[in-house]
Amino acid sequence: MAKIKPQALLLQSKKKKGPSGISVPTIILYGLIVAVMVFFLFATYRHWSRRSMIQTQDDLSSTEGESTFIEHKRSDVNGPTYASITTSKGLITVELYKDGSPDIVEEFVDFCQKGHFKGMRFNRVIKHFVIHGSKVDKPEGTEDWTSRGKHYSRLDTSLKHEAFMLGTSKTNHEGGGFDLFITTAPIPDLNDKINVFGRVIKGEDIVQEIEEVDTDDHYRPKTPVQINEVTLKYST
Known part of the structure; x- marks a missing residue:
């Protein structure tokens, strides 16, 4: 057997080794x-x-x-609980009697949503009695109220209604629409003429300011006073 030289063994061992890295x-x-x-x-x-x-x-x-x-x-x-009535004299806030007068309040709300009260004038202002806003001018209707009002001071003091009550006529609202009354003094037997459906809770001074405007012989303000807008408010 032939002997392998040392150099050949060294070469073979290098070939058998794997890669270094x-x-x-x-x-x-x-x-x-x-x-x-x-x-x-x-x-x-x-x-x-x-x-x-x-x-x-x-x-x-x-x-x-x-x-x-x-x-x-x-x-x-x-339904709304309050209404803010913006007038040319200032803001009047009223509480609506939803429980006591639900039908009238519902009708009032309907007219508000239709914009009925925008531009409505207070065409009758009777001191120590009422201010009346309407789009129909009928002097004879308010004359009857005035004649009755002259006797109220002599009647029983246990009145049914107080001042600053909000109401509307019991007459048919068709044609003239929905009118508004705000009392400026306690008035007995108020239900004989109007349906009360709320009361003023803020802005009594504005009501009194309207009450003090100068009027003619038919109780019409010499300087127009009107409602600019009515905004409904819901209780939270």
Whole structure:
């Protein structure tokens, strides 16, 4: 058997050994792959997290919206509790008697929503009696009220109604629409003439200011005083 020379053995042992290490380009390639995978996983996680958060907020907003809608519908069902009457002299706030005069209040609300009271003038102002707003000018109707009013001071002091009550005529509202009376003094037997459906709770001084305007022989203000707007308010 032939002997192998030492140099040949050395060459064979070098051939059998594997690579001494991983090259730099390979390390860079693997690093890039890992970085891309990590970035992809992070982006996916972030996407689904934001989507879940948005969905939760939408659910909460929807619930709050439904709650607000329900509360608004409740208010609509119950009807307004107050009305703000903006006049050329100032603001008068009235409380509506929804329980005592539901039909009249409902009619009043309907006329408010139609804008009936915008521009309505107080065409009769009788001191220590009433101020009367209407779109129909009928002097004979108020003359009867005045003749009755002259005797009220001699009647029983246990009056049925107080000052600053809000009412409307018992006559048919067709044609002239819905008129308004605000008393400026206690008037007995008020229900003989008008339906009371509220009372002034703020702005009594404005009512008194209107009461003090100069009038002609038919109790018509010499300087026009009118209602600019009526705003309905719901109790909270």
